Amino acid sequence: MIKVKDISKRFGKVKAVDTISFEVQEQENLILLGTSGCGKTTTLKMLNRLIEPTSGSIFINGKNITDEQPETLRRGIGYVLQNNGLFPHYTVAENIAIVPQLLKWDKKKISDRTAELMEKLHLSSDYLHVYPNELSGGQQQRIGLARALISDPPVLLMDEPFGALDNVTRAAIHKEFKALDELKRKTIIMVTHDVQEAFELGDRICLMDQGKIVQSGTPADLLFKPTNKFVKDFLKDQRLQLEFKAMRLLDIWNLLPNHHKETHTSPLSAHTDLWTALEHFKFTDSETVCISKDKNELKTVGFEQLMSAFNQYKNKQGHE
Amino acid sequence: MNEHQQTLLEFMQQQADKLAVQTMQHIGLTFISLFFAVLVGLPLGIIIARKRKLSGTVLGFAGILQTIPSIALLGFMIPLLGIGPKPAIVALLLYALLPIIRNTYTGITGIDAAVKEAAMAMGMSKWQILIKVELPLAMPVILAGIRTATVINVGVATLASFIAAGGLGEFIFGGISLNNTNMILAGAIPAALLAIIFDFLLSLVQKLNFRKLKRSSYALPVVLLLLSSFYFIPTAYGSKLTAGFTPEFMGRQDGNLGLESKYGLKIHTIVISDAVMYKAAYEKELDVISGYSTDGRLKAYGLVVLNDDKGIFPPYYAAPIVRDDALKKFPELEKTLNLLSGKINDSVMTDLNYRTDYLHQSPERVAKDFLVNHKLFKPARKSNEENIVRIGSKIFGEQYILANMYSMLIKGYTNYDVSTKTGLGGTKICFDALTNDQIDFYPEYTGTGLLAILQASAKTINEVTKNKDSTYNYVQREFKKQYQISWLKPIGFNNAYALMMREQQAKSLNIKTISNLKRYLNSK
Numbered sequence: 147m148i149k150v151k152d153i154s155k156r157f158g159k160v161k162a163v164d165t166i167s168f169e170v171q172e173q174e175n176l177i178l179l180g181t182s183g184c185g186k187t188t189t190l191k192m193l194n195r196l197i198e199p200t201s202g203s204i205f206i207n208g209k210n211i212t213d214e215q216p217e218t219l220r221r222g223i224g225y226v227l228q229n230n231g232l233f234p235h236y237t238v239a240e241n242i243a244i245v246p247q248l249l250k251w252d253k254k255k256i257s258d259r260t261a262e263l264m265e266k267l268h269l270s271s272d273y274l275h276v277y278p279n280e281l282s283g284g285q286q287q288r289i290g291l292a293r294a295l296i297s298d299p300p301v302l303l304m305d306e307p308f309g310a311l312d313n314v315t316r317a318a319i320h321k322e323f324k325a326l327d328e329l330k331r332k333t334i335i336m337v338t339h340d341v342q343e344a345f346e347l348g349d350r351i352c353l354m355d356q357g358k359i360v361q362s363g364t365p366a367d368l369l370f371k372p373t374n375k376f377v378k379d380f381l382k383d384q385r386l387q388l389e390f391k392a393m394r395l396l397d398i399w400n401l402l403p404n405h406h407k408e409t410h411t412s413p414l415s416a417h418t419d420l421w422t423a424l425e426h427f428k429f430t431d432s433e434t435v436c437i438s439k440d441k442n443e444l445k446t447v448g449f450e451q452l453m454s455a456f457n458q459y460k461n462k463q464g465h466e
Numbered sequence: 467m468n469e470h471q472q473t474l475l476e477f478m479q480q481q482a483d484k485l486a487v488q489t490m491q492h493i494g495l496t497f498i499s500l501f502f503a504v505l506v507g508l509p510l511g512i513i514i515a516r517k518r519k520l521s522g523t524v525l526g527f528a529g530i531l532q533t534i535p536s537i538a539l540l541g542f543m544i545p546l547l548g549i550g551p552k553p554a555i556v557a558l559l560l561y562a563l564l565p566i567i568r569n570t571y572t573g574i575t576g577i578d579a580a581v582k583e584a585a586m587a588m589g590m591s592k593w594q595i596l597i598k599v600e601l602p603l604a605m606p607v608i609l610a611g612i613r614t615a616t617v618i619n620v621g622v623a624t625l626a627s628f629i630a631a632g633g634l635g636e637f638i639f640g641g642i643s644l645n646n647t648n649m650i651l652a653g654a655i656p657a658a659l660l661a662i663i664f665d666f667l668l669s670l671v672q673k674l675n676f677r678k679l680k681r682s683s684y685a686l687p688v689v690l691l692l693l694s695s696f697y698f699i700p701t702a703y704g705s706k707l708t709a710g711f712t713p714e715f716m717g718r719q720d721g722n723l724g725l726e727s728k729y730g731l732k733i734h735t736i737v738i739s740d741a742v743m744y745k746a747a748y749e750k751e752l753d754v755i756s757g758y759s760t761d762g763r764l765k766a767y768g769l770v771v772l773n774d775d776k777g778i779f780p781p782y783y784a785a786p787i788v789r790d791d792a793l794k795k796f797p798e799l800e801k802t803l804n805l806l807s808g809k810i811n812d813s814v815m816t817d818l819n820y821r822t823d824y825l826h827q828s829p830e831r832v833a834k835d836f837l838v839n840h841k842l843f844k845p846a847r848k849s850n851e852e853n854i855v856r857i858g859s860k861i862f863g864e865q866y867i868l869a870n871m872y873s874m875l876i877k878g879y880t881n882y883d884v885s886t887k888t889g890l891g892g893t894k895i896c897f898d899a900l901t902n903d904q905i906d907f908y909p910e911y912t913g914t915g916l917l918a919i920l921q922a923s924a925k926t927i928n929e930v931t932k933n934k935d936s937t938y939n940y941v942q943r944e945f946k947k948q949y950q951i952s953w954l955k956p957i958g959f960n961n962a963y964a965l966m967m968r969e970q971q972a973k974s975l976n977i978k979t980i981s982n983l984k985r986y987l988n989s990k
Binding site: 194196216217218219220221222223225227228229230231232233234235244245248293303 | 586594
């Protein structure tokens with residue numbers, strides 16, 4: 147879907163982005179992860195030509211993006227900013243309608259689509275006629291998302307979209323983000339410096355440093371098969387939690403004892419991550435959890451058994 | 467002064483016509499220049515917000531314009547654009563430019579970068595970003611700049627009257643030169659009110675929220691144009707000839723008021739400063755001007771004085787005035803000073819003034835040449851240092867020449883020594899120096915003695931100004947009685963107020979007197 151080939155960007159003598167290449171598949175969630183100044187935002191902004199690369203080329207759906215007028219290109223790509231960038235002099239409704247106005251939609255179509263998105267994003271339609279500064283940070287960020295989604299662009303670029311939110315609001319929005327069907331259909335490239343966020347939302351992660359991609363792969367790849375010390379160190383602080391989150395029950399399915407006992411609770415899907423399964427013990431007070439694989443295979447396991455399977459899995463990865 | 471002290475309100479009522487005209491001109495001048503300043507400043511501000519490298523140069527240049535004293539800026543405009551509204555508007559425009567450019571620049575560059583990035587990322591073109599995002603968001607700051615510019619313009623526009631562009635400055639500066647407080651206030655209070663009212667109205671516009679602003683932004687240019695058009699309302703009526711009078715002349719009974727009441731003269735009049743008036747007449751921008759009958763510029767610019775056939779200008783015959791005790795102390799003084807009496811008529815004095823003012827000859831040389839030509843000059847005798855005659859003079863050319871002549875005569879005909887104290891600031895300073903025994907004599911004019919020193923009542927003035935002799939006799943008698951000062955014999959010339967025209971035009975229209983002028987203006 148998106149193909150980035152050997153792009154570089156220099157600002158004077160500084161190489162912000164140094165000949166990087168990557169590809170994003172359709173409906174994939176790619177995270178550009180790294181510390182400030184690693185070139186991740188510059189990379190993102192080159193995708194909709196807010197910044198023009200010094201060299202290299204970018205293809206979207208096989209088409210070189212420089213073949214198109216930048217304005218036309220941008221109208222077809224959703225963009226969400228960290229500080230939401232809502233127009234303070236426009237109402238919520240007007241803010242959401244900016245791109246459709248540019249695309250010259252008729253009024254009915256705009257208002258129908260706006261109402262649809264407001265509902266999906268759990269925003270009351272009362273907010274349509276207020277100004278952004280009357281809303282909370284989380285609400286503003288959702289309006290920013292609605293504005294990017296309104297014309298249903300196939301590609302969505304997100305520059306630290308949840309960076310300005312407090313932890314509680316962020317966790318809530320993460321949950322909604324994962325549940326939103328609109329987003330499941332989209333190819334998303336998201337920039338963040340938050341490792342937790344990257345692991346939670348990303349299908350694949352490109353870890354960047356000093357304008358280069360250090361490693362690119364699934365969260366589990368980065369955790370269990372780091373290519374160098376930088377990657378290992380980068381994830382060190384939150385390693386255990388990340389590992390729990392990165393590991394799906396499916397990964398350790400074979401290491402779990404083949405035992406099943408009927409319970410009243412509905413079983414967890416094997417696609418659930420280990421973290422959620424462990425949380426299950428904490429919140430339900432039950433000593434076992436039931437896991438289902440492909441609806442028909444069921445296993446009932448306790449905390450000890452999950453942890454032991456996890457350790458076995460890690461040891462195996464280490465020896466490969 | 468008049469019989470009773472006129473109140474400000476009475477003055478304003480009496481001058482309501484003029485006040486209305488001046489106020490409208492003032493509003494007009496302010497807003498025409500503001501309109502053009504916005505037209506120039508707004509795009510400039512936008513350009514330097516886009517190309518920041520230019521901002522230092524442009525803002526620096528506009529800042530320098532701001533530091534030029536307003537009266538000097540108006541002066542610079544005269545050689546380029548002449549007199550009248552054009553140079554005034556350009557000067558005001560230049561003043562209004564800085565706040566508008568600076569605030570446009572600050573307003574646009576101060577917009578949240580995320581908002582601009584969002585606008586761009588959503589696919590707005592540069593033009594769309596400017597119209598839909600940058601200008602609306604910068605508008606409160608831009609309006610603040612326009613507000614500052616408006617208040618500056620209302621203030622500076624008072625100076626426009628110096629170059630015949632009208633406005634409330636006519637009253638203010640007329641009042642200052644006439645020492646008429648009512649007149650000053652009649653100009654200054656409305657000017658201040660205008661500044662306060664416009665500042666208040668613009669502050670209301672500034673407080674409108676974005677939504678209302680969107681609608682009112684269309685109305686703003688219309689309102690600006692409407693207010694600008696005020697300037698043209700008073701000038702819609704005109705006459706065949708244009709007169710330029712000094713602010714002082716406009717307000718004096720022995721000036722424009724007298725022209726209106728005694729001659730019934732109605733002429734399209736603009737108010738102009740003395741410094742540019744003669745030149746403007748020479749350059750045919752004005753046809754009739756007020757001036758002094760012995761001014762050297764009469765000769766320099768080919769102007770003639772119109773005969774005051776109904777005698778509204780009191781005679782200003784020059785004669786030395788001497789303290790009586792000085793006459794006793796220097797017995798030969800009176801005889802010597804009278805040597806000059808009757809020797810200098812109007813045209814001779816004009817010529818002498820022309821030499822000092824235009825040919826830049828020294829007053830000393832001009833005085834000596836004159837005395838030699840009239841066989842009055844004698845080389846200086848040996849002086850007796852104990853007896854020093856102190857001569858005073860006022861601060862203009864004519865008086866310097868006279869003081870030099872008297873000095874040479876005293877040195878040549880008597881044994882007294884002479885010291886001159888020339889350039890004494892004005893009538894009051896000269897006269898006080900005389901009464902306080904700081905000088906012994908100086909040349910004074912009968913009209914000044916009557917009006918400025920004796921401050922005679924209107925009735926007396928009317929009676930004694932009928933002819934030159936009665937004025938002379940009156941001041942001579944009163945000075946003797948009140949101050950023990952003697953008026954010696956008149957020198958001969960009359961440096962009075964006068965109306966003047968270009969010689970050529972006056973000849974071709976056959977205008978010799980003020981009555982002729984009125985007849986010409988009334989004829990179809």
